[in-house]
Amino acid sequence: MKSFNILVIDDASMIRDLIKKFVRDYFPGAKLFDAHNGQSGKSVLLHQEIDLVLCDWEMPEMNGLELLEWIRGEERYKNLPFVMVTSRGDKEYVMEAIQAGVSDYLVKPFNRQQFSEKVEKALKRHGISGRMAKPERAASSSLEVLTGSKSTSNTSTQNLSKSSKQATSSKQPLPKGVAIVRTPEGSVRCAIKNLDKSNCEGIFKRDDYVPGLLEHVSLDIEFKQDNQSQVMRINGFIHSIKATENKPDCALIQLSITLMDEDPEKHQLIADYVAQFR
Numbered sequence: 001m002k003s004f005n006i007l008v009i010d011d012a013s014m015i016r017d018l019i020k021k022f023v024r025d026y027f028p029g030a031k032l033f034d035a036h037n038g039q040s041g042k043s044v045l046l047h048q049e050i051d052l053v054l055c056d057w058e059m060p061e062m063n064g065l066e067l068l069e070w071i072r073g074e075e076r077y078k079n080l081p082f083v084m085v086t087s088r089g090d091k092e093y094v095m096e097a098i099q100a101g102v103s104d105y106l107v108k109p110f111n112r113q114q115f116s117e118k119v120e121k122a123l124k125r126h127g128i129s130g131r132m133a134k135p136e137r138a139a140s141s142s143l144e145v146l147t148g149s150k151s152t153s154n155t156s157t158q159n160l161s162k163s164s165k166q167a168t169s170s171k172q173p174l175p176k177g178v179a180i181v182r183t184p185e186g187s188v189r190c191a192i193k194n195l196d197k198s199n200c201e202g203i204f205k206r207d208d209y210v211p212g213l214l215e216h217v218s219l220d221i222e223f224k225q226d227n228q229s230q231v232m233r234i235n236g237f238i239h240s241i242k243a244t245e246n247k248p249d250c251a252l253i254q255l256s257i258t259l260m261d262e263d264p265e266k267h268q269l270i271a272d273y274v275a276q277f278r
Contacts, residue, residue, distance in 0.1 A: 004030040004131055005049060009041040009064070010056040010085070012260040015108075015235055018216065019054055019085065022115045026132045036262075038062030042070060050080065052123070054106075057086035057093070058233075060263055065100055072101040081122045085110075087182075087218040087233040108235055109216040111184040176276070180220040181257070183211050190255070192221075195274055197267040200236070200257045203244065210253060211238055217257060223273045232269050235260045 006023055010016045016034050023032060033048060035041035037059040044050065053071070057064040064084055071077045081103045086093070089107035097105055103122035106115065120132055179190050179202060186209040190202035200219060211217065219234045236259040243250035261267075 004051050005033065006030050006052045006054065007033045007035065007041060007044055007048075007050045008054050009035045009038065009059070009067070011036050011059040011263050012056075012235055013262065014237075014260040015056070019115075022112055023054070025112075025135045026116055026119065028133055030131075038064060038067035041067055045071070045074075045077065050077075051128075052119070053080060053082045054085050054119070055082065057084055057088050057097075058263065058266075060265065065097065068097070068100045068102060079126055081126045081128065083119060083122045087235060108218050109182060109184050114184060181211060181255070182218045182220065183215045185209070186211070193254075195221075195270060197270050198259055200234075200259060201254070202257075203252050203254050206251055206253050211241065211255065213238055213241055219257060219259070221273060223269060223276075232266065232273070234266060234270070 004027060006027060008016050008019050008023065010019065013036070016036075020032055020034065023030065033044050033050065035044055038055070039062040041053070041055065042062065045053075055064045055067060064086065068082055068084070071080055071082060082101070083104050083106055084097050084102050085106045085108065087108040089105075094105055103125050104118045106118040110118075116132065123129065123131060177192050179192055179200070181188050181190050181202070181204070188204040188207070188209065188211065190204040192200060192202045194201040215238045217236055217238060219236060221232045221234070222229055223232055224230075236257045238255055239258045240256040242254055244252040244254050
């Protein structure tokens, strides 16, 4: 039987590694290829027969939408399963991807169950079945993926038309110095203490939901560009979380997030945002 070839494209190496860990569990016999942007992904597609693409949207040189449009214009790849993996879950982005011919749409951050459901739907949409294995124990959080330790989380099932519901940022503007930290299971509003291209430190008020250590997150920060407010979304994971006071009913929680995006444009936006507070 011909090898099942899967291409993973993301400009953040740590996110590529996370996706590839999922892929190896559900496609144990597959051959993996990876690329750091759409242009390098296109080069792989020109030289290899690929059966499934898992691609980020926001990347330098050629983004995911541009690559998808090129793929759908190629005769041999018109029926290629293409899953857009991105932090952009707003309705207008989802509709743009659907119009370009996306097979399904997976919003960051996501857990293993959400990943498997979306990929399986994409394959079935193209008449491909029987390719995905069923791991005996499916880890659902970034913590378990990275360390192999057990973790508990709730999962959700969404179809393509409902993907935008995963985005928790509202149409109301975010105050300066405030970010929304989104995980696969919920979100918190966080006051930013320190921010650079690699890390973000902040404080949030404890409520019913508290993110977990090593949880994969998307950080939403609003900024001004061309006199218009836009939301910058940065991928990362929580590398520390602690109470601000030494008591069990402490109301404020401090967290530190390691940022994983390697896009120079995002690094410049972060620098511009930080400069506003100096």
